[in-house]
Each structure stands twice: as C-alpha cells, then as structure tokens.
Amino acid sequence: MARHAIGVDFGGTKVLAAVVNVENGKVVGTGKKRTSAGDGPDNLMKRIYATCDAALNDAGLSIEDVEGIGVGIAGQVDAERGLLIGTANLSRSVVDLPMAERITERYGVPAQIRNDVQIAAVGELSFGAGKGIDDFVCIFVGTGIGGAIIQHGALVKGYTGNAGELGHTTVDIEGRICGCGGRGHLESYASRTAITAALLGELRRGHKSILSELLPDVDPAAPGGTAIRSGILSKAVKSKDDVAVQIVTSAATYLGYGLASIINFQNPQRIILGGGVIEAVDLLFETADRVARREAFPYAGERVEIVRAALGDNSGVVGAAVIAAAT
Ligand SMILES: [Zn+2]
Numbered sequence: 001m002a003r004h005a006i007g008v009d010f011g012g013t014k015v016l017a018a019v020v021n022v023e024n025g026k027v028v029g030t031g032k033k034r035t036s037a038g039d040g041p042d043n044l045m046k047r048i049y050a051t052c053d054a055a056l057n058d059a060g061l062s063i064e065d066v067e068g069i070g071v072g073i074a075g076q077v078d079a080e081r082g083l084l085i086g087t088a089n090l091s092r093s094v095v096d097l098p099m100a101e102r103i104t105e106r107y108g109v110p111a112q113i114r115n116d117v118q119i120a121a122v123g124e125l126s127f128g129a130g131k132g133i134d135d136f137v138c139i140f141v142g143t144g145i146g147g148a149i150i151q152h153g154a155l156v157k158g159y160t161g162n163a164g165e166l167g168h169t170t171v172d173i174e175g176r177i178c179g180c181g182g183r184g185h186l187e188s189y190a191s192r193t194a195i196t197a198a199l200l201g202e203l204r205r206g207h208k209s210i211l212s213e214l215l216p217d218v219d220p221a222a223p224g225g226t227a228i229r230s231g232i233l234s235k236a237v238k239s240k241d242d243v244a245v246q247i248v249t250s251a252a253t254y255l256g257y258g259l260a261s262i263i264n265f266q267n268p269q270r271i272i273l274g275g276g277v278i279e280a281v282d283l284l285f286e287t288a289d290r291v292a293r294r295e296a297f298p299y300a301g302e303r304v305e306i307v308r309a310a311l312g313d314n315s316g317v318v319g320a321a322v323i324a325a326a327t
Contacts, residue, residue, distance in 0.1 A: 004028070004059075004066045006052055007123075007320030010035065010044075010073040011116060012143025012193075017051035018314065019059035019066065020321035025127030027314055029059025041097045048099075049106060068110040069103050070324030072119030072316050074144065079161055082113045112323050116316055117146030117164065118155055120274060120309070123319030125150050128310035129272045137268045138309070139166055141255065141275040141284075144179060145187040149266065166258050167191065189254040192277045196228050198247045209243040210236050230280035237283050245283065252284045256291025263296035263304050274309030 002024075008017045012035065019029040031054025033047050052069060056062060075087025075094075082100020103111035114122075121138040124130040130138070134153045140146045145167030149156040156163045167187035168180055175184025179193075188194055203212055214232050236244035259271055271292075278285055285308065293301040309315050 001065070003325060004061060005321040005325040006055060006066050006069045007119065007317035007322075007324065008048055008051060008069065008071040009116060009119065009316030009320060010048065010071060011316075012074055015047050015051050016313065016317055017048070017055040018317035018321065019055045019061055020318050022067070022321055022325040025123075025311075025318050025322075027317065029055045029057070029061065030317075031055040031058060039094070041094050044094055044097070045099070045102050048103070052107070063107050063109060066109060068112065068324035068327070069107060070112045070114070070119065070320030070322070071099060071103070072114050072116040072320045073099075074116045074146065077113050077115050077161055079112070079114055079157065082111060084113060110324070110327065112320075112327055114320065114323060115146070115148070115161065116140075117148040118157070119317075119319035119323060120146075120315040121148035121150055121164075121272075121319065122155055122322055123311050123315035123317070124272050124274075124309055125153070125155075125319075126322045127318055128315055129307050130270065133270050135268050136270040136272055137164065137166075137262050137266060138272045138274065139255075139259070139262075140309075141191060141273070141278050143191065143193050145191050145255075145258075147262075149268075166262060169258065169261065171254055171257060186254060186258045190251040190258065192230075192275070195233070195247055195251045195277065198250075199228055199233075199243065202243045202247065207243050210239055210241040211244060230276040233277065234280040234282075237281055248281060248283050249287055252287030253291050255284070255288040257295055259288060259292035259306070260295035260301070263292060263300050267300050268304060270305040270307060272307055272309050274312075274315060276313075278308060279312065 002021045017031045018027045031051035076085040084097040086095050099113045100111040130136050138148045147164040147166035149164045168185045170184045171186050172184035176188040178185035178188045289306045
C-alpha cells in the first residue's frame with residue numbers, strides 16, 4: 001500500500017487537513033473548517049482534530065494507515081519541541097501550546113509543527129514549482145505575508161525558527177503598526193488584509209467603484225481580509241475599476257520592493273509567489289514582478305525567475321504531510 005501522512009494547514013481564516021500520498025504528493029482526502037480569532041488552546045486543538053478526522057473519513061482510511069501528522073500554523077513555532085509559541089494573526093490567548101504532544105496523545109502517531117509558509121515551501125519543493133530547484137524563496141500573500149527559504153535543497157529554519165519572515169521586514173520606519181506590534185512592516189501594506197482595508201476605506205469615503213455593485217457579496221466583518229474575495233477583486237481590476245487598480249498597484253509596488261530586498265539579500269534562483277489573491281489577480285503578480293526586477297541589482301534581478309505556486313491551496317498540507325512522513 002502507498003505511504004500516507006496527514007498534513008494540516010492552519011491559516012488566518014481556515015484550517016485545512018489532508019491525507020496525502022507522500023510518494024506522489026496526491027491529496028486523497030480533505031477536511032476543512034473556518035478559524036476563529038476568539039479560540040483558546042482547547043478549541044484550536046479541537047478544530048485540528050475535527051479536520052483530521054474528516055480528512056481520514058474522506059480518504060476512507062484510518063489512523064493506522066498514516067505515518068504521522070504534520071501541522072503548519074501562521075505563527076511562531078518551536079519545531080524541535082513541537083510548540084506553538086504565539087501567533088499574531090490568530091488567537092492571542094494561545095501561547096506555548098504543546099501541539100505536537102497533544103496530537104500524539106490523541107492519535108498515537110508522531111507529530112511535527114512548523115510555520116505555515118515553511119510547510120508550503122516544502123510542498124512546492126517536493127511536488128510543485130520548486131521541484132528540482134535547490135535555492136528558492138516562497139512568499140505567500142494572505143491574511144499576512146509569510147516567507148520561507150529553501151537553500152541547498154533544504155528548509156532554512158534560522159536560529160529560532162523565524163527565517164524568511166519577509167512580511168515583518170520594515171518598509172517605512174514611520175509607517176503603520178503591524179499585526180505583530182512592529183512598525184511599518186511590509187504585510188501592513190501588501191497583505192490581502194491591507195488591500196481589503198484600503199478598498200473598504202475608499203468605499204466608505206464614497207469613492208465610486210464597481211465594488212459597491214458587488215457589495216451584496218461583501219461581508220465587512222469577515223476575518224483576515226476575506227471581506228472582498230479574490231475573485232471579486234480580480235473582476236474589479238479586469239474591468240479597470242480605478243479604486244481597485246490603484247490599491248492593487250500600490251500593494252504590488254510594496255511587495256515588489258520587498259522581493260527586490262530578497263533578491264539582493266538572498267540571490268535566489270527562483271521566487272515562488274502564492275496565496276489566493278496572487279493566483280486570482282494578475283495585476284498584483286505582474287506589478288510585483290516588474291518592480292522587483294527594476295529595484296534589484298540588475299544582473300540578479302534579470303536572472304531571477306518569479307513564478308506562481310503550483311500546488312495552489314494544497315502546497316501547505318502536502319508539505320506538512322511530507323515533513324510528517326520524513327521524521
Ligand atoms: Zn510585523
């Protein structure tokens with residue numbers, strides 16, 4: 001029988017679990033739940049269990065059929081101790097949660113915890129846009145902006161596990177306060193949350209936009225900048241809506257400067273951009289690509305390949321499963 005593991009991707013708006021065939025990267029069963037910023041540690045763990053159970057059920061497998069469970073979560077993680085140290089974009093009441101231990105207690109299989117973009121990078125390295133590439137950087141634009149570095153074919157964790165956090169590098173020292181508490185960080189300007197906040201602000205100020213017509217589909221209270229879905233934003237940009245084009249161009253310009261910093265600092269062969277808004281909105285991807293090449297060292301900027309993630313929504317769960325099976 002093929003080898004399987006469960007991968008869990010715990011993001012700012014949803015938690016997705018998948019049973020993955022770790023030999024070919026195919027997802028054979030999934031479970032999905034929304035996340036809630038109000039969750040304490042017990043509820044957070046319950047959401048993980050519920051999605052794992054659903055994924056196993058969907059795959060028609062039992063826990064004895066999987067080699068382990070890997071979890072990626074949007075937060076600071078101590079991979080060695082299997083600990084979630086804290087999370088800026090999820091519940092603030094969750095600190096030093098021994099996630100790996102809790103999962104092993106419940107399921108009796110080994111568990112691994114990583115940062116959510118690190119698992120996505122491993123997914124892309126194993127079966128996606130990073131396959132066969134030894135030096136690349138993954139940047140995911142969503143509720144926040146996450147990043148991960150693959151060097152010499154392996155994930156760069158950094159001394160305390162935080163390597164690659166491009167979203168929390170400073171683009172304006174007198175700028176906006178970031179979700180992490182820092183100031184002027186890139187994700188306060190270029191994340192989906194930042195784009196959504198800017199769009200809703202313009203609409204409230206009374207600026208004419210096709211988005212107002214699409215407003216029945218907009219829920220301003222939705223978490224993590226999901227009030228305006230990527231598909232709607234893409235539609236507005238394609239119809240050359242002034243407000244949408246300007247705001248996306250501004251966010252993409254900030255993102256492009258961030259990518260230029262990566263190119264100069266890390267000199268990767270490839271940069272893989274992921275996240276629903278990157279997938280859906282061409283203007284965001286293309287502007288960031290152009291600005292990055294313009295602002296980086298000329299030779300490095302010319303040579304770097306900037307591509308979209310190949311596994312879409314599944315890069316995280318696939319990577320988490322690969323890590324779980326490898327350890
Ligand atoms: Zn920050």
